[in-house]
Amino acid sequence: MVKGRFSMLNNTIAVNFRELLQFLKSTDFSKAILVAVAVTVPILLGLYFDRLEIGLALCFGAFWSSPSDVSGSYRHKKIGILCSAALVVVVTFIGGYLDLNLFVLIPVLGLLTFTIAYLSVFGFRASLISFSGLLALVLSFAHELQNLEVYQYALFVGLGGLWYLFLAVVWHRINPTGEVEEVFTETYLLTAKFLHIRGRLIESNTKRDDLLSELQKIQVQLTENHDSLREMLIVSRKSSGQSMYNGKRLLVLTQLVEMLETAISNPVNYAKMDDIFSRHRGYMEMFQRLMFRISDQLEKIGHAGSDRRKLPNNRELKECVGRIKEEITKLRSIPKNENLEGFLMLQNLFEYQEKQVEMLRKIKWLLDDPKPEELELIDEEYARKFVALPDYDPKVLVQNFSFASSIFKHALRLAVTVMIGYGVGTIFEFQNPYWILLTIIIILRPSYGLTKARSKDRIIGTLIGGAIAFVIVSLVQNTYVFAVLGIASLVAAFSMLQRNYKTAATFITLSVIFIYGILRPDILTVIQFRILDTVVGAALSFLATLWLWPTWGFLNIAKNFEDSLRAHKNFLIEIGRFYSAKEKLLAPLRVTRKKAFVETSNLSSAFQQMVQEPRSKQRNIDEVYEFVALSHAFLASLASLSSYIQNHNTTEASEGFKSAIAQIGENMDRAMHSLAHEGENTDFSIKNLERSFEDNRSRFDTIAWDFENAVKTGKVRNLQEAYLILEQLRWLFSLSGKMLKLSSKI
Template sequence: MTTPIILGIATNHFEIGLAICFGAFWCSPSDVSGRLKHKQVGILFSAILVVVISFIGGYFDISNFLLFPILGFLTFCIAFISIYGFRASLISFSGLLALVLSFAHTSSTLEVYQYALLIGLGGIWYLLLSTLWFYINPKAQTEETLTQTFLLTASFLDIRRQLIGEQPNRDDLQVQLLNIQSELTEHHDTLREILILSRKSSGKSNYQSRRLLIFIQLVEILETAIANPVNYNKMDMLFDAHPEFKTDFQKLLSEFSLQLRAIAQDLNKSKKFPSNNILSETFKTLENDILKFKNENHIEDYERFLMLQNLLDYQKKQFEKLKKIKWLLGNPELTSDDYIKNDKLKRFIDSQDYNPRLLLRNLSFRSTIFKHSLRLSVAVMLGYGIGLFFDFQNPYWIILTIIVIMRPSYGLTKTRSKDRIIGTLIGATLASGLVFLINDPYIYGAVGVLSLVVAFSMVQKNYKASATFITLSVIFIYAILQPNILTVIQFRVIDTLIGAALSFITMRWLWPAWSIMEIGDNIKDSLKANAAFFKSISNFYQKKGPVPTSLKVNRKEAFLQMSNLSSAFQRMAQEPESKQNHIDDIYELVVINHSFLASLASLSTYIQNHTTSKASEDFKMISDKIDNNLNNVCSQLKGINFKEPKPKGASFKPEPFNFPTNHISNEAISQSHSERTNKEAHLVWEQLYWLFSLSEKMLKLTSKFKSK
């Protein structure tokens, strides 16, 4: 952005430099992590869109009678592009920026078509620069995303450490765990796109293959971390009776977390990785303590011994994965056996549907994006109308605030409105103070550019701080052009307050899209994904053999849908209490789904890493019963409208089913002389019983909403 401006001033063609600068700025939102081809296409489409919008915007010098409907229609059409996914929403944002800022600057020396084409040239300039940077440092986005994934995984393990043993704030920790799991799932998706699609297009490379294998280890670390050999209640009782085990397992998880953070800090310096000595010593201590516990206790504590043994086995698997990550980061040469075939990998990538019919299907008030586009277009027209009516200095600042703040989600719009106002007030206060100390246009320019860089770098991490630096940047850049800077600051604050207020008001009362309207579908999607994952696990346990790719694909889908459900519930929790119907029941369904996935992760991890015995007829019978319960819950969810009150007198009468609990009794398990068989029997039957209980609990909850 700065380069064209400087060149324009140096060559006495400031208008040309400014147009190219605008084009680069408007196309930059599409430059996010992902496959290079996708980034290039996104930036190119942004460039085409901003050229078209700038050309139309060049003829906005018309009567307000015509301008308002055109402004509203264009806003709706551009915002509606977001139905095609995340990258499309960024292209849409570029178009909205171009639309709004076409009011900000009208070239006095260039024709409309010349100005529009130069803006397109700015987009191409940014595309070339982005592509060049990729080829200069092709590993940058992989390393950055991988580092963030390591850090999030470390945080996840740290919260799991806190959850060991009875906790007074377990619900809060569970919410934190779900939020981090959602973030991890997003990072996993980004890494899949970068590593798998890049590998498909460029062929096998030692670097990409190593990073792909590291990514697989991180996915399995997450699955194993979620896994629990028993439910929390039994663990609480065990650790309450034997606190030394709680301390040892917490120490183990803490060390895992510290090591992952250390690896993230020195990703390409394997010699600086921490040694395995602390972990090895902790494992030896635990093994000795567990063996001592077994020898000193009678048959009634044999189940607790198996529980500890299985929990220790999970941590050993984590240790193996950690050691493999360290080995892979040491840049070993891989053999042909280490490479993963592309035909397996492509099953893990979901392609975006770009069918034009999607536009027609979403032209309905059932579509969240449709309602958001309508809401945004009305807010933009109102904002511009208010700016004209009160004769503000820069009325387009109001609509710029609106398009930056407004999101399809009520909670996010509310948060961004608040952060935008606070950030603007802080920035205006700082700018006012600096204006009295500095009166040099060159310093204004330097501070403005530096503030813009800081603002862009913080926009995803801390929007409040980003808004502060954006305000500083805008004010100091305007200070070069406008002698009365205090007036600029005053209007900047007023316009931001009006834009934020309009965003919140229209979001609250104009075609609101409350999460309660979609939460049932989110629960159903998560449940279906869990059911498919369970069916894959059950089939693999019965048939044995190599681990099928379908099991891992279903695992990915289960984690993804659980992440979507967690995000949907989080959005619902941020909405007004009057729109949070049955939130306790819905929260319970979310938690049960997560517990169900944790149990599936336990089974999946165990049967993939151990030789298992032949599946009994009881196993098949119970699997069928759990599957049947899940299907019934899905059927009931189809008919539930969470917006309506629960029918009076609704009750649940489960079909009689006698779970064969004799399989998990201390006596039955201890009858075998094989410890391996005992551990398998304990874990598999514990998990089956837990899955059955959870499926019955979900059936009972959803049945409350069905009338007699």
């Protein structure tokens, strides 16, 4: 027993040590070091040469430009940092002349805040550039110029941005693949977790609803990671020419995407499987062992990094596959009709696992550095079709300038809250009113759930940081110690910003207090006002999400449904075209498949945001949940159909197949029409929808009966193909009908 506990302790220590090493090698930590160097060096040089004001300007410019340094293509990252530097120069120049009467200053501040925040309509990276501009605007209130003119100070701020860009470029030259490898590691681990949960789902005594909900969340994360990796690998190839490293990693990404989509395309009837496993004992353990081994190997690949010696071998997988294959062959040889259904289901499950094993072997082979002549690299033109680049057309600004746009409402909400925050801080003579503004622009997010979580984490983190700082200040009164602690806290804060915001807020508070401790003797007063300003800013942010043009989930969920239905319909039509075409063109099919997966993930994310909102704002939550579940089931069926026709030699598409696709598509069109015309008379709409669905059902049943009759009479060449496609079409038609009826209720 003691030995067992000792072994568990060793495992825990080993896991924690491995996580610590992963953290120290992460881009979050390296970027935090980069920011610390970028802000510290100018200040030290400014002190040494007695040009502290110039040092501070360079420090602020580097700090404000750093948010754009996020995952993505190297080219886009450099452009993002340059745009941030340019924006902060303009904002700093304007901010230098904001010494106005309070009643004039507050509206000007609101207008500038709205204008800068509104740039977020151009996408995620644009939102980070916008955030840099907001930081520059708020902190322009924190620094009064002594020796420099406003234009000189603004130019030095711009040079600070270029200084950070220089450091980012140097670091990329030193470690060009670090960011890509980190996202791959996370993707391996998430895929391993996804497949492990799939293995747990075949147990009869498990909580399947909870596990299926967790699968949907992981699928959203994986879809985001796949998109990030596509951008980093494909756009880099476009800008710097095709590299062997990017080509190989793109092939690895293709296998990971296929593993996820193969898993999704093989939905399991768990009730039927429980019955079969109860009659054929031992199979569940064998299958689960194989599924867990696949998951374990992906996890080991993730932890191996670039060390080829740590890649797992195939021996265990071969043993698991061989044993299951042998047992299924034995089952097939038993001449009993009651074994037929069990054999078919187990055989299908086995074939699905064989595909996963084969893709896993391919990943290990690619990571083992095969010779270039052994590879068949993906064509650049083909690959670029899978990258969704943001639209920077100025028309986007006009199109979003209305209350129908969530970004417009967020920019307006932020502007009004900043005006109120500055007014409160000035009228009640807070020590540092800009701290209130800083808290607002950091906490206030477009969604209620994220703003609420950030408000809570920010307040708790600030209180913890203030308490720790109070204890340290009470024991130590040394500026050099404060300087070291301030820099260390800054590194810790930036490295934890994306991982744990509460911890990041704690270290941000510590860094601010210690830096002020160097400049000002009354550090305890600083701690008090820091806490007070944070609480006021967090409270204003939270109240703003409730009262100022809130963007509740139920207001936009119909748009998410419509986008999901349209993507599914396009995928369905492309499946029909691929099945019917003589020339099999994979690109359109896979592009529409990718779009369907992305929109399904967006729908899941929208639902998760809706769940985090107040209960009074969760309209039709049961119907929404049902629609999300139906959307996932519909996508799984489409992916299954797509996978079959890509991997098998199929017969010519019959007229019945084409008619069935048309009927399913018509149901989806009517569902989209219902969602887009919510102002229509509901009773009339429901009656019309039900009548049209019944008409479609009767036509579909006729098609299905003709199709099935052709199978029974042997008029279809490939009976297995016909049965599989007929069952999938029936299931798709049933799901489309359910979504059609739900759309009229939501």
